[in-house]
Amino acid sequence: MNYSYTIKAFGEFTNLELYEMLRLRSEVFVVEQNCVYQDLDNKDPKSFHLLYYANDELAGCTRLLPTGLSYDDISIGRVVIAPTFRGLGLGKKIMEASIAGCQEKFGKSPIRISAQYHLSNFYQSLGFMEQGEPYDEDGIPHIEMLRN
Template identity: 60%
Template sequence: MNLSFTVKSFSELSNEELYELLRLRSEVFVVEQNCVFLDQDNKDQKCHHLMLWEGKEMVGYTRLVPAGLSYGEMAIGRVVTSPAARGKGYGRVLMEKSIEQCQEIFGVGPIRIGAQTYALGFYSSLGFMAEGETYDEDGIEHIEMVWKP
């Protein structure tokens, strides 16, 4: 595994990095999941962006969201791994780094996610606990989950 990661604020992203992360998000959320939605929601500019690389290829990405922007707590959103890189454990590496970086950037505290319900077991294995009722977001069933330090 030749993996590395970078975390940058929006203003620190290069044009190439921004293009790659938006392309990856579109590849999975719009094309693969057949979900028509406005991905650019004016939150990216206030977030940090964690990019997981295998060599020079972006194989995973998360958006690290400060408290108060999406939820009362800090959050991890837009969790995505490249279809070509699945089955290698990169999702776990991506989320572990995202939790670590949220705590480093925003301070120690709980982290909230809006998880697609099919991934409930995966997020539970990382210490997230389901909270509340399931809800529909863009035609996909979700549930909020919280990780506590």
Template identity: 80%
Template structure:
């Protein structure tokens, strides 16, 4: 299995790359999770996008968000893997690449995420710690989690 990824600013994305990542996010977050919400929140233009490929087929993506846009800290959001590529251990690889991408693009500050609560243990395995109380976001329980800048995950 050939795995690779690239990180691009919004302006660097090709039309096809942008279409593929927005289509996947809509397919998973809106259709699969039955959660009608506006995915296009004007943060994409100020963020970097990690595009993950398996055997040169688009398999997943994340959004690397600078500090001050979603949270006070750097953030990783819109974490998504195509249903056709689940069960291959890509979630961990995608997040490790995203953490490394945040370090590369934004430096070694802490990284905060708004995680779906049922994935809390997964994110804890990557070094994130729960912060605060569980909250509802579009009908799905979420919790903020923080990865300290002293972390060495890559």
């Protein structure tokens, strides 16, 4: 399989790229995870977005947020892998690219995430450490994590 990714500011998207990203986020976060929530939270226009492709098909994406938008630290959010591309190790690849993208766009500084709690060990393998106690977000246990 041929993998590639691009990082774009919101205004750099083509209509098709924007549609595919929002469709994937809706497919997983709203439909699959059965969470009725407002995905379009006014943070997208102020963020960078990593689009990860497998054989020219959108396999996953993340949102790279500057300091002050979600946290006092830079952040990675809206991490999603398309169901048809799960189990191929793309989660690690997309997160490594997202960490590098944050450092490229915002400089070397701590990165804070809100992780689904059952994925805590995965994020720890990428250098994130749990911060505080688990909490409920849209009916799914989450935990804040920080990578220095």
